[in-house]
Amino acid sequence: MAEKVTVSIIKADIGSICGHMTPHPSMMAKAKEILTDKQKQGIIEDFYVTRVGDDINLYMTHYKGEGNKEVHTAAWECFQEATKISKSMHLYAAGQDILTDAFSGNVKGAGPGSAEMTFEERPSEPLVFFMADKTEPSAYSPILTRIFLDPFTTTGLVIDKRAKMGFDVEIQDVMDHKKVVMSSPEETLSILSLLGDTSRYAIKRINSRAGLGPACVVSTDKLNMTAGRYVGKDDPVCICRAQSGFPSVGEYTQVFQNTWLVAGWMRGSHIGAFYPCSPEDSNPVYYDGPPRICALGFQLCEGHLQGLEPQGVKGGDHIPVDIFGNNTWDNVRANAIKASRLMRAQGPFQPSILGAEEMEYTSRPEVLEDLKKRFEPLD
Template structure:
């Protein structure tokens, strides 16, 4: 039997503003998923949040894009939305961009990261959740995990990893994808994934085609045609025994690199690795956060989680991120703190500039 891990997230309400999902909304989702487990739709689940996003972590044996599983998640988000509207929580139903469920949640607002595989004798996985940023925020750390030997020693000394990995990259603006092999095509890969806002890593495979990672790549503004909120991506990775060690995967987030998002989805800021307790972004609606929850998969049962960034070893990363945030904020409305013009296309900025169009005159 193959096991499937599905991580589906959505922002359907928060308090105050964009800070934290109320506990009662998480409880409603737990109730819905408990019913799904009783009915045999899923084998196990864990409901959590990163900032204002609800993250549904589910295991089952039905494969990816399963209508029953996605429908269960959709209904849980609908239940939470109903309560959010009743309580007048901020952004109630924000990520629910369609009214009718159509078989799976792709293209409907929620973000999805899922994969199917045969469980090993011991199967460690890590579920990653971000808040106040975009799918491209995963590009650098995922590359470090599976493509950079200065981060992941296993690429050099583990015979199963030594042949390298294959990266499935999506061009989210043109709706196309490409598969690039590393280390052979590393430079081609880097030429793409360094361009934020367009190219994002969706899946990573070992050289023998064994799935290693899945990342949500849904871009809300491209679905809705306007800015409706930050994408706040999720990911799930396998670890140990032919994959990067848990510590190697966590190491990829030690450097708080700059990512798009933050306030109004319009600014660059450092990605801070935090414990779940600290995933409550308040400074300028940020800075962007990432949490890491570690599980052992046991015949589709989730053992855990461990809060992997709840470690003093990441304190220096958090201090550095705070200093970077100070530096970026001092730019105010100027680039590079403000995103480039093309990245502001789906925010409210074009409407502001449009008001000035009639006042422009030709330069003599």
């Protein structure tokens, strides 16, 4: 049996130029420098450093398994050193996602978000990495259900005999820190019933029932619950395996022709439309948004990432397939801005803003306290 490879994304918002726009290039360069050294030490096999909006994303491949202390420490070192640069430049929200001074060897609970999957590499292993900014983990749930539960989106659920065997969906209750695994197609409607509450439930992982291992994994870290205060939206990432028993790359991306409304956006407190774009175009320039989503594609080859660069290039000098970085998505982007403008026109009223229970921070408790003695019984 072949050794199983682990693919990890670990991400953090640790400072940005001009509000919540973009990390400084020197912060990205420092992360690349550190991971180049970790690769030489044999801690990781390969890596790629990128960003979406103000979040730095570290892609890493290795054979050390999920939650490995050396790998997570490598990412933590990247964020610590980049934070020093951020603070020295007085960037906005410098070190925002660093929630502890006592790192335990795993980023879970420390602030950065992570998604990892371990599997036996197939003869051909296409990977799609989704990165979102200005939104929450459940933003992927309606998208992934369309991909994995809907044959009108994914024809493979009908014509691919392995995909037809269905998928197991791990759903997390992000409020009560519990999880449940449900199976599709048998429990499809119950899965949808649960995930309809996007404030509480989110897809964490989807596994093949044909024995192919994980199909996708999502970061479900809730920063405000970890920190006990508002520290920014969670900006989730998602790793997907494609083709041959899994949805095709086109089936993963076709659903983004829809206009998806997600929570987050300005101050983490509004509803806006997902805006599919290139990382280079992911600066949230319209009212701190709208929420951005990027999709980068690689082949995995013996534990190493292969993009559009010459064969054998290592050390992070990769050129991924930029799936949303072309004019195919121009109409979708225009629709996202149109929908977002419609939502913003509602001002400080629902459905433009989130319900009170979902607001990351709000002045309402103070207002109600001040008015406590002024409220009178109805006649």
